[in-house]
Amino acid sequence: MLAFLVKRTANAALVMLTVAFMAFMIFRFVGDPVEMMLNEQATQAERAELRERLGLNDGFAMQFVRFVTNALQGDFGISYRNQQDVMKLIGERFPATFELVIVATILSLVVGIPLGVITAIHRDSWLSDTLQMTSIVGVSLPSFVVGIVLILIFSITLGVLPAFGRGDVVQLGWWSTGVLTPSGRAALVLPAISLSLFQITLVMRLVRAEMLEVLRTDFIKFARARGLPARLVNFRHALRNCLMPVITMTGMQIGNLIAFALITETVFQWPGMGMLFIQAVTFVDIPVMAAYLVLVSFIFVAINTVVDITYAVVDPRLREDAAR
């Protein structure tokens, strides 16, 4: 198990280093940082001084090492746009995105898994066919369309849920949370649904496919032959054998969700990292873009690693093999 952990972590570190290199290249070679940071009237001396301070006169390798060392300490420099610490900017926005993504993930599992099981068990019924059809629509609808339709129905026509913003937030240390206030929770509903819709259909289809596979196995037949009630056979024996791929996919998708949140955040004016990134792009705010790239990649890699390790915990066979 220890060897497995070490190997997996080393792998992750290597990937992160590559990403950091790319972020560094963007930072260093897309436009001249000095030009971006100073206004046109700056003197030659001022430019030289800033160049020296940023370490741009050092060797390439030296600069990369410094970039990585700083990144490791959470230092991605100063935003070109508003001269604020990049990490602080992201820190302010991260909780909003995180809460949105987590709620959307939970929603997709809570809704998607039972739907998948039901459509697998009643595989030739009209209910299953309808759900299958709906899920195809769900997969093919762009998420901004979903968002706009939701706003149209629930905010404009019915007026029951807010269409933009995060509502009231409560500060817990550096973390600002919306889930503790009624308006914060209400504000989460539409963006979370809109972000999770695609995910729900993915989970549902995956669970359905896996269930159909597992329901054909001998141990399901034997479980039924022992007189175990259908509920137990389906949800304990069959579903448990489907969870591995669901865990994997959910894990992988969290990274995707963070990336996709960009669109949802724009539609709902959700003050998260996605919005920050969009603003950064408009202003060619390279440090913010680089930091976003590194951070999102880090989340991807971290989740992948955790998923792999979770495998070993969920599946007793893998646990055994890893121990050998």
Added chain:
Amino acid sequence: MTQPVLSVRDLRVEFPTRSGTLVAVDGVSLDIAPGEILGVVGESGAGKSMTGMAVLGLLEPPGRIAAGEVRLAGARIDNLDERGLERVRGREIGAIFQDPLTSLNPVLSIGDQLVETIRVHTRCDRRTAREQAVAALTAVGIPAPTTRIDHFPHQFSGGMRQRVVIALALCANPKLVIADEPTTALDVSIQAQITALLKRLCKEHGTAVMLITHDMGVIAETADRVAVMYAGRLAEVGPVLDVIREPRHPYTRGLMGSIPSLRSRVDELVQIDGSMPRLDRMPPGCAFHPRCPDAGPRCARERPDPHPVGTGAVACWLEQGGVNGG
């Protein structure tokens, strides 16, 4: 005569397919007395498993019981709904399948699977169920059952897993066990042990067994009566010793005549030329007549039904007025 535990009458199992309806089991009638072991033999595809699955109500759709009756201790079970069948399976009729490697759920410990099964059938608390589970494992000869109970299926050898499967099948004390080739997938060296274990446990509890197998040796050693199936129908039924000593159906004779030591398998031994017809290519008359050394004109025209002869029953015109008449 005491009432049979299981009584199957004119059972017909069909598979509707696009190219027509396949009849996998046709007009099979069987009785199994309490505590009796009935061996069922026949070539691959003869309909042995389908008969067992039909009794358990576990036919895979679109397979279905198209006609006939299945009675358990006198009460019909072929028309029960899923709920009713759940109360019969495990509690009244246990089942053991061929492959112990795939019969157990890989992600649940064997203890979990035993405790769960026991609790479904006896409604006792977790502690009692666990004690019963340990006792069941002891009974099937699992060493150190108190530690082994928490292990997962992959931590057991094939033979040990089949012991666990037997414990699971018997844990609610059913009146009948349907064992579908319980030793076929096992190492030859442990096949005899498992068969002996099954026989001993069933004799101890007075459990009747429908033992489906290819192994004539197992039938000879284990079964009280034997049913020979061919192409979805019964060819011959009778007490094991009588059938072995004096097989009446030419197919049974072919099976027995080719047994050098009895400890051999049906498929390897069928020295009858040709092979069993496919379900969609059934010949008219007796399904066996194209391969039968004794066939006459009548056999190609009319299909014989099992007819009482001596201590058993035989479906052959030889025993019912000759192969030329009709």
